[in-house]
Amino acid sequence: MQLDLTQIVKEALESKSAAFVNLVEDAMRLLCKETGKVGNLDILGRLVKLKPQGEALIIGDLHGDLGSLIDIFKMSNLLQKMSKNTDAILIFLGDYGDRGEYSKEIYYTVLKLKLLFPKQVILMRGNHEGPEDLTASPHDLPVEFEVKFGEKWTNVYAKIRELFACLYNAVLVEERYLIIHGGLPPRTRGIEDLAFAHVTHPKQRVLEDMLWSDPDDTVKEVCASPRGAGRLFGEKVTNEVLRRFNVKILIRGHEPSKEGFKIDHHGKILTLFSRKGPPYFNTFGAYLNVELSRKFENAEQLIPFIHKF
Numbered sequence: 229m230q231l232d233l234t235q236i237v238k239e240a241l242e243s244k245s246a247a248f249v250n251l252v253e254d255a256m257r258l259l260c261k262e263t264g265k266v267g268n269l270d271i272l273g274r275l276v277k278l279k280p281q282g283e284a285l286i287i288g289d290l291h292g293d294l295g296s297l298i299d300i301f302k303m304s305n306l307l308q309k310m311s312k313n314t315d316a317i318l319i320f321l322g323d324y325g326d327r328g329e330y331s332k333e334i335y336y337t338v339l340k341l342k343l344l345f346p347k348q349v350i351l352m353r354g355n356h357e358g359p360e361d362l363t364a365s366p367h368d369l370p371v372e373f374e375v376k377f378g379e380k381w382t383n384v385y386a387k388i389r390e391l392f393a394c395l396y397n398a399v400l401v402e403e404r405y406l407i408i409h410g411g412l413p414p415r416t417r418g419i420e421d422l423a424f425a426h427v428t429h430p431k432q433r434v435l436e437d438m439l440w441s442d443p444d445d446t447v448k449e450v451c452a453s454p455r456g457a458g459r460l461f462g463e464k465v466t467n468e469v470l471r472r473f474n475v476k477i478l479i480r481g482h483e484p485s486k487e488g489f490k491i492d493h494h495g496k497i498l499t500l501f502s503r504k505g506p507p508y509f510n511t512f513g514a515y516l517n518v519e520l521s522r523k524f525e526n527a528e529q530l531i532p533f534i535h536k537f
């Protein structure tokens with residue numbers, strides 16, 4: 229399939245409420261029903277298990293920055309690779325909207341990509357796609373929808389909120405990586421805890437930790453987060469959870485960093501942040517493009533595969 233990103237972006241920019249709602253409904257019909265084997269993906273609840281094979285492109289928070297998304301696709305040539313090579317995987321770490329001017333267009337583009345490559349695109353849930361009782365603040369999406377869709381905006385907004393519940397909580401690349409938007413829930417017993425975190429929410433705080441938490445080098449176990457949701461977790465938690473899932477590195481987004489990426493907990497955690505511009509003022513955005521078959525013990529070894537822009 230010859231894929232024209234310029235065409236998708238043009239459609240995204242021009243889409244009116246009816247076309248946007250149609251796309252969200254099509255994506256929901258696909259996403260919400262995904263279970264079991266879908267190509268190389270093995271799906272349980274809202275967790276994807278991946279065999280360590282094929283190339284993966286992992287994109288961090290975009291927060292309405294359409295320019296960076298276009299740049300990443302141009303630089304990585306991934307769409308062409310995905311068309312040719314069915315085991316190439318594209319993972320978005322969540323937080324597509326809010327902050328930037330082009331939330332509507334980012335959602336449109338990533339949902340369109342999911343429909344075009346259902347077996348190769350994984351859309352994760354960020355805290356800006358959280359459940360009703362954990363809405364991120366400031367949440368600019370309703371305002372942007374009102375400006376761009378006019379009086380029909382409430383209907384469009386209700387639809388996309390429905391879709392948020394179908395986005396993925398976690399990706400587990402066997403013997404390699406655990407991939408989550410925010411942070412690690414302490415005392416996790418097994419993959420079911422992650423796969424069904426949206427079901428046990430809010431009785432258990434697993435989903436809140438996954439969407440909101442941040443690593444901290446000074447915290448012993450966990451403590452309250454200045455974000456007002458989620459927690460700060462220490463290296464002890466990271467070691468325990470990674471050991472439990474038999475993986476080496478946590479890959480996550482959620483935190484802006486000057487270089488577009490940062491490494492915490494002695495190389496056990498890689499944070500990717502893929503948008504640039506206000507209000508964060510990071511100098512670079514970054515994404516990861518790595519062959520999943522390759523074995524790495526420490527996130528420092530992933531640096532050659534991190535692309536800063």
Ligand SMILES: [Mn+2]
Pocket residue numbers: 289323354355356409439481482483
């Ligand atoms: Mn976030």
